Amino acid sequence: MEVKRMTDREIVFRLLRYEQANLRNYQNYLAYTKNKDLSAYIARTIPQIEGNIKSLNVLSRKLCGG
Structure with missing residues (x-):
C-alpha cells in the first residue's frame, strides 16, 4: 500500500x-x-493563535512563490 x-x-x-x-x-x-x-487564559491564547495565522500566511506566500 502506497502512502x-x-x-x-x-x-x-x-x-x-x-x-x-x-x-x-x-x-x-x-x-x-x-x-x-478561564477567560484570562483564553484571552492570552488568542493573540498567540493570531500570530500563528500571520506566520503561516507569510510562509504560504513564500511557498506559492508570491
Missing part, C-alpha cells in the same frame, strides 16, 4: 485551516465562559 506524502505547501494550508478553526473556537469559548481564570 501519499504531503508537500510542504499542503502541510502549511492544513495548519492554517486548523489555526483558523482554533481561533473561531477560542473566540466562542471566550464569549460563553463565566470563569475569570
Whole structure:
C-alpha cells in the first residue's frame, strides 16, 4: 500500500485551516465562559493563535512563490 506524502505547501494550508478553526473556537469559548481564570487564559491564547495565522500566511506566500 502506497502512502501519499504531503508537500510542504499542503502541510502549511492544513495548519492554517486548523489555526483558523482554533481561533473561531477560542473566540466562542471566550464569549460563553463565566470563569475569570478561564477567560484570562483564553484571552492570552488568542493573540498567540493570531500570530500563528500571520506566520503561516507569510510562509504560504513564500511557498506559492508570491
